Amino acid sequence: MHAPANPFTVQKSSSRTVERVAFGIFRSATYFILVCASCVFGLILFKGGQTVFQTSFPFVNVPFLTQAPETLYVFEHDGKKMQMGDKEFRAYKEKLGGVEIAAESYVYSSGGIFPCIVGTVLLVVGSMAIALFIGISSAIYLNEYSNQGRFVHFIRLAILNLAGVPSIVFGLFGLGLFVLFMPMMQNFDNPAAPSIPVGFGHFLNFSGWGVSLLSGWFTLAFMALPVVITASEESLKAVPMGFREGSLALGATKWQSIRTNVLPYALPGMLTSSILGIARVAGETAPIMFTAAYVVRDKMPWDVDHALDTLFQGVMALPYHIYVVSSKIPQNEYTERVQYGAAFVFLVIVMGIALTSIFLRIKMRNRYRW
Amino acid sequence: MKNSLAEPRMNPPETSHVPTPATLASTDDATKQTMIEVEKLDFFYGASKALHDISINIAAKQVTAFIGPSGCGKSTLLRCFNRMNDLVDIARIGDGQIRIHGVDIHHPDVDVIALRRQVGMVFQKSNPFPKSIYENVTYGLLIQGINDRKKLDEVVEKSLRGAALWDEVKDRLHTSGLGLSGGQQQRLCIARAIAVEPSIILMDEPCSALDPIATSKVEELIQQLKGKYTIVIVTHNMQQAGRCSDQTAFFYLGKLIEFAKTEKIFTNPAQKQTEDYITGRFG
Numbered sequence: 165m166h167a168p169a170n171p172f173t174v175q176k177s178s179s180r181t182v183e184r185v186a187f188g189i190f191r192s193a194t195y196f197i198l199v200c201a202s203c204v205f206g207l208i209l210f211k212g213g214q215t216v217f218q219t220s221f222p223f224v225n226v227p228f229l230t231q232a233p234e235t236l237y238v239f240e241h242d243g244k245k246m247q248m249g250d251k252e253f254r255a256y257k258e259k260l261g262g263v264e265i266a267a268e269s270y271v272y273s274s275g276g277i278f279p280c281i282v283g284t285v286l287l288v289v290g291s292m293a294i295a296l297f298i299g300i301s302s303a304i305y306l307n308e309y310s311n312q313g314r315f316v317h318f319i320r321l322a323i324l325n326l327a328g329v330p331s332i333v334f335g336l337f338g339l340g341l342f343v344l345f346m347p348m349m350q351n352f353d354n355p356a357a358p359s360i361p362v363g364f365g366h367f368l369n370f371s372g373w374g375v376s377l378l379s380g381w382f383t384l385a386f387m388a389l390p391v392v393i394t395a396s397e398e399s400l401k402a403v404p405m406g407f408r409e410g411s412l413a414l415g416a417t418k419w420q421s422i423r424t425n426v427l428p429y430a431l432p433g434m435l436t437s438s439i440l441g442i443a444r445v446a447g448e449t450a451p452i453m454f455t456a457a458y459v460v461r462d463k464m465p466w467d468v469d470h471a472l473d474t475l476f477q478g479v480m481a482l483p484y485h486i487y488v489v490s491s492k493i494p495q496n497e498y499t500e501r502v503q504y505g506a507a508f509v510f511l512v513i514v515m516g517i518a519l520t521s522i523f524l525r526i527k528m529r530n531r532y533r534w
Numbered sequence: 535m536k537n538s539l540a541e542p543r544m545n546p547p548e549t550s551h552v553p554t555p556a557t558l559a560s561t562d563d564a565t566k567q568t569m570i571e572v573e574k575l576d577f578f579y580g581a582s583k584a585l586h587d588i589s590i591n592i593a594a595k596q597v598t599a600f601i602g603p604s605g606c607g608k609s610t611l612l613r614c615f616n617r618m619n620d621l622v623d624i625a626r627i628g629d630g631q632i633r634i635h636g637v638d639i640h641h642p643d644v645d646v647i648a649l650r651r652q653v654g655m656v657f658q659k660s661n662p663f664p665k666s667i668y669e670n671v672t673y674g675l676l677i678q679g680i681n682d683r684k685k686l687d688e689v690v691e692k693s694l695r696g697a698a699l700w701d702e703v704k705d706r707l708h709t710s711g712l713g714l715s716g717g718q719q720q721r722l723c724i725a726r727a728i729a730v731e732p733s734i735i736l737m738d739e740p741c742s743a744l745d746p747i748a749t750s751k752v753e754e755l756i757q758q759l760k761g762k763y764t765i766v767i768v769t770h771n772m773q774q775a776g777r778c779s780d781q782t783a784f785f786y787l788g789k790l791i792e793f794a795k796t797e798k799i800f801t802n803p804a805q806k807q808t809e810d811y812i813t814g815r816f817g
Binding site: 229249311312313351406407408409410411412415416417420424425429 | 574587616618621623647648650651655656657659661662663664674677723726727730
């Protein structure tokens with residue numbers, strides 16, 4: 165007996181071929197991203213890793229992480245090719261009795277990047293605090309208090325537009341507003357700027373905050389605001405309406421209801437997305453190059469006369485330092501070390517912030533689950 | 535807010551309303567004290583009118599059921615009683631008044647917070663807070679600033695007993711309220727509502743998400759509570775209205791069609807629409 169003919173035999177048709185081609189394209193596009201990412205990360209990890217790690221104890225290049233940048237001198241002496249940092253080079257010449265040695269010099273290529281790490285951390289922490297405060301406050305207002313009218317629609321439009329502003333424009337905005345215009349309370353009348361006398365020999369001088377941490381914080385915070393507000397609003401929306409209604413029906417004021425029954429459950433989501441957004445903004449160079457970052461600065465941020473002065477000084481920052489060392493000094497075997505090393509450390513810092521936010525989310529989600 | 539805010543134009547309830555058939559029916563039992571008086575209430579969502587000229591008097595310490603097909607405005611009216619509709623931007627009261635304890639609840643002198651403490655609410659979807667059972671029950675007191683541990687302990691036991699939940703949860707008061715079953719959650723919400731000692735409890739389809747056993751427990755509870763509280767319950771389930779209410783109001787398309795004693799509505803309705811709905815011809 166013959167088995168009945170299989171009614172489901174594979175048949176060649178053009179629609180099958182088209183499908184195969186289409187999915188092939190989708191797949192390769194996706195893999196392409198993977199390849200690009202691996203190239204970028206691979207190169208930085210490989211080359212930067214050589215700077216940051218070492219084969220002997222303590223396996224991490226401590227001087228690179230704890231010293232300030234120095235100029236690197238490359239020279240030939242006694243028939244030997246030598247590389248030395250600024251201080252070492254001078255001591256070497258001194259030892260030889262003050263001889264002049266012709267040397268090639270490469271700025272910032274010796275020493276470490278400690279001031280940049282400190283500056284970046286300060287910038288991130290400060291701007292995060294400001295962005296979270298303003299962003300969460302306005303998200304609460306927009307989502308919980310305001311009437312959804314034309315005005316609020318307009319505000320949302322403004323926030324969306326803010327997200328589309330190029331970072332260099334934020335930098336220039338920060339320069340114009342914070343660096344050059346914001347008022348300072350001083351005990352003299354600054355003749356170069358408009359000032360308002362406030363009595364007791366003090367004047368509110370509209371002379372700006374200068375290139376300072378404070379200016380950088382606000383500029384970065386403003387840039388992060390759209391992300392923070394949007395993320396916070398999403399988190400607030402995700403809290404079931406029943407929690408609000410339940411507490412309001414028990415005679416809670418709106419703020420009591422928000423504080424006890426909305427914010428605790430929205431906060432994990434708010435923090436996670438906001439911190440991720442801020443981590444991205446923290447990597448921007450343009451907003452800080454006019455407002456907070458110095459190419460080089462000898463003093464550390466805590467070397468100040470008054471504690472308050474800390475806010476009104478510029479800092480070195482990793483993104484700007486990377487920009488400087490990769491575009492202002494020649495690319496060669498002597499400068500590569502600091503270029504890739506700085507990029508590597510910066511990646512690790514940004515990744516650390518992102519991981520923190522994910523860790524925070526897991527931790528807090530477990531506490532509040534509904 | 536009991537008496538000090540009495541409206542100047544407030545009249546004794548017996549004469550305060552136009553004698554439409556609906557309100558007449560409610561005065562069948564004139565000896566009952568009126569708790570909620572609604573007078574010619576119009577209610578709008580934006581431009582669309584959700585309630586048309588509703589007048590109804592709800593008696594104290596009785597169970598009043600609101601029935602009607604979806605979208606007929608029964609929940610909207612219920613949510614007017616504790617002004618939950620204030621939360622909806624486009625919601626607006628047109629003409630008319632709602633008086634509770636004889637006070638116009640939309641009068642500027644009325645504090646909506648104080649009103650809601652008097653008028654508790656249980657929602658369709660049980661919404662215990664993601665906190666412990668204990669914290670759920672004490673929430674209403676904590677926000678009033680009452681945090682005497684002894685007093686709170688007392689209230690928790692009293693309220694949970696009142697909601698017929700005490701024996702089931704007394705050993706795990708500090709575990710999450712979300713760990714309870716659906717019916718227990720709904721009774722927890724009732725316990726939470728009675729913890730602040732309201733005079734009225736509004737229930738918005740409290741059993742619609744519950745299985746029959748849990749439903750019967752909640753219904754039993756309603757019977758126990760009715761001696762102490764005025765209960766208004768919105769329900770889709772006509773058997774439920776029949777089983778646990780004293781008075782029943784039938785709404786259709788934003789109008790109050792008929793309001794009478796429950797037996798009368800279910801055995802001898804005055805209006806054709808009521809009869810059609812009850813016998814299942816529509817809705």
